[in-house]
Each structure stands twice: as structure tokens, then as C-alpha cells.
Amino acid sequence: MDETRQRDREGTRRRILDAARRLFTELGYDQVTMRLIAAEADANIALINRYFGSKRELFAEVLAVQGRFPGVLEVPSEDLPRRLAEYVADRLRSDQGSLIMSALVRSSGCAETHEIIRDRVRSAILEPLAARLPGGDAAFRATVATAMITGVSMLSQLYGKGELEAPDREAVVGRLTAVFQACLAP
Amino acid sequence: MDETRQRDREGTRRRILDAARRLFTELGYDQVTMRLIAAEADANIALINRYFGSKRELFAEVLAVQGRFPGVLEVPSEDLPRRLAEYVADRLRSDQGSLIMSALVRSSGCAETHEIIRDRVRSAILEPLAARLPGGDAAFRATVATAMITGVSMLSQLYGKGELEAPDREAVVGRLTAVFQACLAP
DNA sequence: TTGACCAGTAAACAAGCGTCTACTAACTTC
DNA sequence: GAAGTTAGTAGACGCTTGTTTACTGGTCAA
Numbered sequence: 001m002d003e004t005r006q007r008d009r010e011g012t013r014r015r016i017l018d019a020a021r022r023l024f025t026e027l028g029y030d031q032v033t034m035r036l037i038a039a040e041a042d043a044n045i046a047l048i049n050r051y052f053g054s055k056r057e058l059f060a061e062v063l064a065v066q067g068r069f070p071g072v073l074e075v076p077s078e079d080l081p082r083r084l085a086e087y088v089a090d091r092l093r094s095d096q097g098s099l100i101m102s103a104l105v106r107s108s109g110c111a112e113t114h115e116i117i118r119d120r121v122r123s124a125i126l127e128p129l130a131a132r133l134p135g136g137d138a139a140f141r142a143t144v145a146t147a148m149i150t151g152v153s154m155l156s157q158l159y160g161k162g163e164l165e166a167p168d169r170e171a172v173v174g175r176l177t178a179v180f181q182a183c184l185a186p
Numbered sequence: 187m188d189e190t191r192q193r194d195r196e197g198t199r200r201r202i203l204d205a206a207r208r209l210f211t212e213l214g215y216d217q218v219t220m221r222l223i224a225a226e227a228d229a230n231i232a233l234i235n236r237y238f239g240s241k242r243e244l245f246a247e248v249l250a251v252q253g254r255f256p257g258v259l260e261v262p263s264e265d266l267p268r269r270l271a272e273y274v275a276d277r278l279r280s281d282q283g284s285l286i287m288s289a290l291v292r293s294s295g296c297a298e299t300h301e302i303i304r305d306r307v308r309s310a311i312l313e314p315l316a317a318r319l320p321g322g323d324a325a326f327r328a329t330v331a332t333a334m335i336t337g338v339s340m341l342s343q344l345y346g347k348g349e350l351e352a353p354d355r356e357a358v359v360g361r362l363t364a365v366f367q368a369c370l371a372p
Numbered sequence: 373t374t375g376a377c378c379a380g381t382a383a384a385c386a387a388g389c390g391t392c393t394a395c396t397a398a399c400t401t402c
Numbered sequence: 403g404a405a406g407t408t409a410g411t412a413g414a415c416g417c418t419t420g421t422t423t424a425c426t427g428g429t430c431a432a
Contacts, residue, residue: 007398007409028295030216034390044411049391106295108344109214118344139351143341144361151337155329158294158304165325175330175368182361182368193379193428220420230381235421 013051015041021062025099028106029059029113059107060116067100069124077132081184084145085176088152089169093161100124101153121146135186145183148176199237201227207248211285214292215245215299245293246302252285255310263318267370270331271362274338275355279347286310287339307332321372331369334362 019041023032034055038045052058075083091097100120107113130142155164166172205227209218220241224231238244261269277283286306293299316328341350352358 005398005410009409012409030295031297033388035388044409045390046392046412047410050409055390104340104344108340109216109292109295111217114344121344137351137353137357140353140358141361143350143352144338144365147337147341148334148365149337150340151333151335152330154290154294154336154340155333158290158300158307164329165323166329167323167326171323172326175327178368178371179330179334179365182364185364191380191428195379198379219418221418230379231420232382232422233380236379241420 012041012043012047016043016048016051016058017062017065019043020058021066021099024059024062024107025097025102029103029110030107056112056116059113063099063103063116063120067098067103067120067124069098069100069128073128073132077134080132081180082173082177084149084180085173088149088176089172092152092156092164092166092172093169097153097156101150102157104150105153105157125149133184133186141184141186145180148179148183198227198229198233202229202234202237202244203248203251206244207252207285210245210248210293211283211288215289215296216293242298242302245289245299249285249289249302249306255284255286255314259314259318263320266318267366268359268363270335270366271359274335274362275358278338278342278350278352278358279355283339283342287336288343290336291340291343311335319370319372327370327372331366334365334369 016037020032020037023037023040034045034048037048037058048055048058052061072083072087073080091101103113103117104121107117125146126139126142129145130138133141135141202223206218206223209223209226220231220234223234223244227234234241234244238247258269258273259266277287289299289303290307293303311332312325312328315331316324319327321327
């Protein structure tokens with residue numbers, strides 16, 4: 001052994017969790033290996049399963065802790081279309097995003113994570129969004145808006161930030177606001 | 187060896203291609219193994235790489251042959267929103283879809299296929315759609331509409347057909363038509 | 373009939389994966 | 403200070419992956 005190491009159970013656990021969050025967000029479930037997480041966390045690979053059980057359970061815990069939809073929905077319902085449009089427009093340019101969307105986009109092809117992601121999307125986006133929509137068919141309208149958010153995340157990940165055609169931010173926000181109004185209107 | 191087999195180069199090649207198309211559409215690139223393709227095609231695994239070079243090249247050929255966006259765009263531009271809405275609404279219910287969308291949704295987490303899918307989405311959807319949009323910012327508006335199509339495909343694959351909230355088809359088509367109008371309007 | 377060609381086959385290859393076990397050594401407790 | 407607990411480590415396990423090799427045996431021209 002090269003050097004001794006501090007014994008720090010909680011610290012190591014957190015380093016692993018942080019490393020997993022970064023890697024899963026950036027690369028998706030399949031592309032992230034246990035050895036990669038261990039290296040990024042500067043921890044031994046066996047500790048991952050000791051603390052989290054399995055790769056799948058680690059992924060679930062990462063999503064449970066960090067997979068909330070960032071404070072986008074906490075606005076009056078009449079401001080929702082514009083708020084969502086701003087969020088989506090910024091994500092169309094910044095190339096970085098919430099873990100939940102990255103997980104959805106990057107890990108959707110993986111059967112192992114399907115159920116985890118599904119539950120998380122429902123509890124973090126679909127249901128909170130539907131809950132603040134007045135009028136009938138709230139669940140359906142929330143679904144349509146979620147599809148829009150998802151689709152933009154998908155394309156902005158497939159192409160880089162610079163590669164998608166987009167006019168200035170105000171024009172983008174304006175159009176997306178109209179789209180979300182069409183999605184959400186009672 | 188159990189039995190003799192006909193020597194049929196073109197037939198075998200086509201069986202492999204068909205099997206690959208079915209499996210890639212249903213499962214995504216990563217979940218489909220060479221052995222699974224060979225079994226589905228009832229062909230020897232070594233023949234896949236003999237005829238197609240590699241799994242990646244097979245995927246590219248499948249997409250090149252069958253990855254066109256089904257005849258959705260061949261309508262007058264004023265009918266485009268409704269046509270797209272009908273297409274998306276049916277896909278929201280039928281659970282089966284075009285290869286290009288399945289590839290995009292199910293294989294997006296895979297770095298190996300990224301470039302193939304990106305080129306195909308551009309040439310099969312983004313560019314043809316933009317080409318028939320009058321007015322400025324056609325490329326951007328096509329991107330927004332494509333995001334909507336993509337997002338619905340994503341959600342309808344994540345959840346089953348029965349699990350997503352949706353009113354009757356006419357109401358779905360009506361709302362999606364309004365959404366696509368907002369996406370595409372000059 | 374014989375020989376070249378080649379579709380088809382079986383088996384192995386190296387690499388990578390998630391997981392697990394046996395062990396070391398630092399800390400705590402008495 | 404001795405004994406027990408446990409965080410951390412190294413390495414192997416069994417399995418799956420895409421790919422490749424060496425071979426078998428139909429097919430057909432000469």
C-alpha cells in the first residue's frame with residue numbers, strides 16, 4: 001500500500017455520492033462504471049456497494065437526493081409558461097442541466113433504470129406541475145408541457161449548445177412561452 | 187452440425203438487417219447484442235460482421251435504409267400542425283413508432299451511436315421540416331417542433347401507452363395542433 | 373470428376389462489467 | 403496496553419460483450 005488513509009465513513013460516502021451525481025449527470029447510467037465512480041470519488045470500488053448496495057441503488061439514491069426539479073414551478077400559475085420558457089431557453093444554451101433531465105435523456109435506453117426514472121419524473125415534474133394547473137385535464141396538459149421540456153433537453157444534449165439554430169434569447173423565450181401557453185391553457 | 191442450410195447470401199443479409207431493425211427499434215442500441223440479432227435472424231453471429239463490418243456499421247445501415255421520417259411532412263404547410271399533431275397523438279397511444287424516433291429515444295445515452303443519430307435526425311427531420319416552413323427563423327422553429335415530437339416519443343416510451351393521462355383522441359389532436367402552431371408560426 | 377470459391381459454423385479471444393471475499397490496519401473500548 | 407470493531411484495500415470471480423479465427427461443406431465452372 002502506498003499511503004495510509006483517514007477513516008471517514010460519512011465523508012467517503014458523500015464523496016461517492018457526489019462523484020456518482022456528477023458522472024451520471026454527464027454520462028448517463030450505462031457509460032458510468034463502478035471503477036469510474038471509485039476513481040472520481042478517490043475511494044475503493046468495494047466501498048460503493050458496501051455503502052449503497054449496488055450500482056442501481058446508488059443511482060436511485062442520487063436521484064432521490066438531487067433529482068428534484070429546480071425551483072421552476074414555484075410561481076403563480078399565470079407566470080408558468082414564461083417561467084418554463086426561460087428555464088428551457090437557458091438550458092438550450094447552457095448545455096448543463098438538472099440531474100433529473102439528464103437522467104431521463106441519457107439513461108432512458110437502459111432497462112435497469114427505467115422504473116427509477118419513471119417514478120422520479122412523475123413525482124418531481126408531472127405531479128407537481130399538474131397540481132398547479134387550474135381546469136380540467138390537468139394531468140394531460142402537464143404531460144404535454146413535460147414532453148416539451150424533455151424534447152428540448154434531448155435535442156440540446158444530442159447536439160451541442162452551439163450547434164442548434166437559435167435566435168437571441170428574447171425571441172427564443174417568446175416563442176417557447178407561446179408554446180407552453182398552448183400546452184398548459186385550460 | 188444439426189442440419190444443412192441453404193446458401194443464400196442476399197437472403198441472409200436481409201434477414202439480419204430486418205432482425206436488427208426490429209430489435210434496435212424495440213430495445214435500443216445498447217440492449218441489443220450481436221447474439222440476439224443472430225438468433226432473431228436465425229443466422230450465425232459471425233455473418234453479421236462479415237456482411238456489415240461491425241455492430242455500429244450495421245446500426246448505421248439500418249438507420250440509413252429505414253430511418254426516414256414517415257410521410258408526415260408531405261402536406262401543405264398550413265396543414266403541417268394538424269398533421270404533426272395526428273402523428274404524435276397516434277404515437278402517444280399506439281406505443282409503436284418510427285425507427286428514427288426509437289433510435290433517438292432509446293439509444294441516446296450511447297456515445298457510439300451519437301453521431302449516427304444526430305446526422306439522421308438532421309437529414310430526416312430537422313432539414314426537411316425547416317425547408318417547408320415559410321418566414322424567418324425556419325431552422326429554429328423546426329427545432330422547436332422536433333423537440334415536441336421527440337419529447338412525446340420519450341414520454342410514451344418511458345411510460346406505457348396506457349399509463350399516460352390522455353383524453354379522447356380529438357381533444358389530444360386539438361391541443362397538440364395548437365402546440366405545433368405555436369412552434370411553427372412565422 | 374476435380375478443384376476453386378465462398379456461405380455458413382463453432383469455438384475461442386481479449387476486454388470490460390458488477391460484484392464479492394479475504395485481508396490489513398486504524399480507531400474505540402475496556 | 404490488549405482486544406474488538408470496522409473503514410479501507412487488493413484482487414479475483416463469474417459473466418457478458420463485440421470481434422475474430424480456423425474450419426466444414428455446399429455450389430459451380432472447367
